[in-house]
Structure formats: structure tokens, C-alpha cells
Amino acid sequence: MAQKDTVNCLLEAAEELFSERGFAETSLRNITTRAGVNLASVNYHFGSKKSLIQAVFARFLAPFSQELDRSLSEYEKTLKGKRAELTILLTIAADTAFRSSSDRPQRLNIFMRLLGLAYTQGQGHLRRFLRAEYGDVFDRFSLQLSQATPHLTNEERFWRFHFMLGATMFSLSGVDSLTAMATHDLGKRSDVTDVIGQLIPFLASGMQAPSSVASSVTSNDKTASVSDDLSQKSSNLTSDAASEKSVNGSVKASNRARLPI
Amino acid sequence: MAQKDTVNCLLEAAEELFSERGFAETSLRNITTRAGVNLASVNYHFGSKKSLIQAVFARFLAPFSQELDRSLSEYEKTLKGKRAELTILLTIAADTAFRSSSDRPQRLNIFMRLLGLAYTQGQGHLRRFLRAEYGDVFDRFSLQLSQATPHLTNEERFWRFHFMLGATMFSLSGVDSLTAMATHDLGKRSDVTDVIGQLIPFLASGMQAPSSVASSVTSNDKTASVSDDLSQKSSNLTSDAASEKSVNGSVKASNRARLPI
DNA sequence: TGGCGTTTTAAACGTATGTTTGAATTGTCA
């Protein structure tokens, strides 16, 4: 009882403070003070500040990745061989993210800000942690996305995917200050759902821009192979299945766009 | 001679280290060690760590904003009343940024990473500094961008502009690790110019996606008024022209999309 | 060359951080 409360208050306070100031700028004393618990309880319950950071991410990503996996399965069932539709895929991801933080609506942009910090601030341990924990589900989404954009070369798709990621993370993570600006400049209040509503058409249109390569249809009908050599780069971290590297060692480039976590 | 060297080495080392680890994670001892100078020289030449951070930004932004201003003037001359073209505007900005860091090609993505940090990490002083120093030029670019996208409502344009900003900052700031990933997955080397070449069509297509509002042409032919109440939000910082606030105090919302710095 | 302002240097200062410790408190089950 008391343990659950302390752990939860710590995660809550850490999530807010990290998103406001960043990881290094937030001290354990800041966190424990806001949580109303003793300073030492962080090291007692989590072991270290690093582990606390990872736990903050896990609290959001565990339900999200599970729900995304379920939603993708459901959608794939309705497809019956037809290829996925881009706008629907984006909407699925957005809906899943939004429902995963339904208890408090502003939780989504807090998490987006954290995700942005995971990229911009050092925190290499976080990137490795995220890929090891949730890489599979994201790869699955990535595969569907490939099939929904058959007109693109793998290189184009790779880059446009990261353009999408950047636009999403930046606008959603800064949604508080941006909506404040929008309210001030345009006289119209807007919230996260409004932004997502604006975002998806923008992203879809960007993705569907014509390929710069002349005949991109012929060279790219086989975008299926995705999750083959997944654990290659993170093999020094996951340590299992590392001995299988020589099996597909002859396959130089797997020609797939992978999520950058 | 020695002074110029010390200052320059400090800026060089700080630029690299800040972009690698972030501001708070980079200590003055890290910087002075890499620069090969004494620890105290930071406070001697710059006064404080904050001022050093601002100086790092100024070293890039001063030539950039000056060159962007010149390029915009030149382009406006060729327009002769016609409205600006979106792709050309984006190319102008990209070219200017690239030429401003022509001495070392990887300087652009280093700076993009710094710009991203300026948003994500606390550093409120930096945002105020940037807006006070370079707000005018960015507002000018913003005005041209408005005229190049007349089919959008002000709200749509506001959000799509920030979608562009996020996609650009994220992909260019992470261009090192992303190109490494692209090389590994796709077997093709690419650099900053390649990414920009992919980026501009994506952004242009996203911006030119149809407006979700039915008749957006009639309500939005007058997107000209931009730089009127510029200093309102930063008046507590710039402190000059603060008494003029009552002049246009009656104008509630100026209906313009402003750059978020 | 001698003197003086500028710059560099090593050392120290005060403060804040993450972590550890051992005693005090709490909750639980025999």
C-alpha cells in the first residue's frame, strides 16, 4: 500500500519534472520533494536515477506498445491481403497513444517531450533500453507503413518516416507553449486532439508526395522483409541470439526502414 | 592573437560538446579541457556559462540571419508583386543555412542539434536571447511563407509551419546517426545535402495539402500584417519600446503566424 | 629595457548533486 503510493508518486513527479526541465536538470531532491517522499526512497525503490528514468518511460510505453500491437492485429484482419492505408495507420498510432494516456489528457505531450529528450540529451542507456523493450512492436508498425507507401524507394521512405517522426515529436512535445501561442496570435483555443487532426493530413500529404525516382514501381514491389536482422545492432546489449549473426551474414543490406530507437 | 585563439577554441569546443551532450551535461571543465585552455578563461572571456551558450548561437546565427535577409531582399526584387513560391523559399533558407556553415559541412547539423536543445532543455534565457536578436529576420521569412500558402487558414499555417520546423530540426540534428542507419540498412551513403533534397519536397507537399476548411480563399486574402506587435511578448526582456504597448493595445489578435523563438 | 595592462594559471571556495548508511518506523503474520 505505502510502497505502491511512494513508487507511484515518484513516477508521477519524475515524469512531470523531467518533461519540464530535462533529465540532468532535475535533481532527485526536486523529485522527492514534489512527490512528498524521502530522498533515499528513489535509490531504495529504483536503485539509481537511470533506472528511475527508464521506469518513467516503461510506465507509458508498456501499455502503449501492447495496445498498438492489438490494434495492428485487428486492422490486419480487416485487410485480407490488401495493403494498409497510410492515413488509417497514422490514425491508429495517434488513437493508441491518446488512449494510452486517457487518464490525464496532457499526459501525451508530456511523454512526447520525454521522447524528444531521449533523443536530444545524451541518455544512450535510454535508447538502448527502449529498443530492447519495444523494438518489435515498432518494427511491426514500420512494416505496415512500408506497404502503405509502395511508390517510395526504401531510401525515400526511410527519410520521410523520420520527417514524420520529427514533426510529430516536436509539435506534440511543445503543444503547451504552441497552443498558448496559437491562442494569443489567432484567438482560438486548441488542444492535443486539434493538433493531431492537423498533423495527420500534413504527414500523409508529405509521405504521398511523388517519388523523385523515375520508375519507382518496378524496383520496389517487395518491401515485405522487415524484421529479419533486427537484433544485429543491439546485439551487444540484448546478448541473446548473438550467435546467429553468421547465418544471414551474407545479406549485406536488408533494404528496410527501421525505427530509430 | 592569443585572445582570439582562446575565445575561438572555447566556442569550437563548446559547440561540439553542447551538441553532443546538451548544455547541463557539459561542464566547463569538459569544454576547457577539449579546448586546451584554462578553466577560468570561460568566466574571464564570457562572464558565465550562460553567456558562453548564447555566444555559441550568435556565432552561427549572426552570419545566417544577415545572409537570409540579403537573400530574401534579392528574391523579393525578382517577384515584382507576384507572391513567393514555397519551394523556392524553402530552398533559400536551406541554401543560406548551408552556406553559413560552409567552412565545415557538419556544422549545420551540429547547429540544428543545438537549436533543438534550445527548445527541449529549459534554457529560457536562450529563447529570449534568440528572439530579441534575430526575431526580425525570421518574421520576415514567416511573412513570405504566409504569402506563398494562401490556401491555408492562419491556424492551419501556424501548425503546419511548426510541423516543418520539427521535421527539419529532428532530421538534420540527428543526421549523423540517421545517415549511419541509412548506410547500414540501405547500403547507400548520404549526407546533409541529400537529406535536404529529400526534405524540401516532403515539406512542400505537406504544406500544400488541401485546407480542411471549405472556402478558405475568401476569408484569407490578407495575410500581410506580420511584424506589428512583435515586441509584446518579449517586452519584459528587451525593455525598450515597452511603453508603446498601449498604442496597439486595442488590437486583440493580430492573426499572424509567428516564429516560435 | 622597463613598466603596465592583458591574459593565463593553479588553487580554493561554496554549493549542489547522487548515493550510502544505520537507526527509527511501519505493516504483517504467528
Next chain:
DNA sequence: TGACAATTCAAACATACGTTTAAAACGCCA
């Protein structure tokens, strides 16, 4: 209730930080 494990607590630990200081080294012009 009483004993035992889990949890909380105040205090201290070692370390790293930004900044300051005063002396040493340097550069330059009379």
C-alpha cells in the same frame, strides 16, 4: 501481543559543478 521483514527517515558521504581569487606569465609600447 511480539517478532520479523519491509519501508521510511535524517544525516552524512564523496564527488562534481560554476565561480572567484591572487599571483604568474605574457605582449606591447615608451
